Amino acid sequence: MIRQIPSSPKSLLFQQQKLLTKGQQLQALQLIFNQIHDGACVTDAEGIVTHFNEPYGRFLGVDPSEQVGKHITDVVESTRMHIVAQTGKAEINASQSIRGKNMLVQRIPIKENGRVAGDSPNIAV
Numbered sequence: 001m002i003r004q005i006p007s008s009p010k011s012l013l014f015q016q017q018k019l020l021t022k023g024q025q026l027q028a029l030q031l032i033f034n035q036i037h038d039g040a041c042v043t044d045a046e047g048i049v050t051h052f053n054e055p056y057g058r059f060l061g062v063d064p065s066e067q068v069g070k071h072i073t074d075v076v077e078s079t080r081m082h083i084v085a086q087t088g089k090a091e092i093n094a095s096q097s098i099r100g101k102n103m104l105v106q107r108i109p110i111k112e113n114g115r116v117a118g119d120s121p122n123i124a125v
Contacts, residue, residue: 045116047072047082060099084109088116 020028033040039056043049049067052075057064060076072081078097084090084107091107098105109116 041067041072041076041081042110043072043081043085045085047085049075081107085116 033051034054036053037055039059040051040053041049041056042051049070049072052064052067054064057067062075067075072079076098080091080094080096088109088111090109091105093104094107096103096105
């Protein structure tokens with residue numbers, strides 16, 4: 001029996017993803033989220049933290065799991081994430097002072113079916 005080899009790495013990855021259960025996909029995404037070098041977090045449309053990665057926790061000196069459920073303004077100083085979540089307008093390479101350091105941050109609304117589902121800042125890829 002001859003097995004056809006996918007024509008590109010992208011198609012191979014796609015085929016492998018189709019074989020994973022939803023739980024395995026979620027576990028893989030959580031692993032990736034916590035391996036991103038830069039800090040990252042996600043809020044819902046109301047500005048409540050839904051995800052907070054380990055590098056961001058280390059940078060801010062907080063336990064990432066304890067930030068989930070808090071309003072983003074109680075977690076990150078001078079943030080505008082909640083505003084991006086409300087307006088749906090991304091803020092790319094915006095300057096923000098965090099712990100006395102001027103940082104360039106990305107505040108990007110996550111949209112589903114054209115509506116804001118939340119937003120995530122400080123992701124450099």
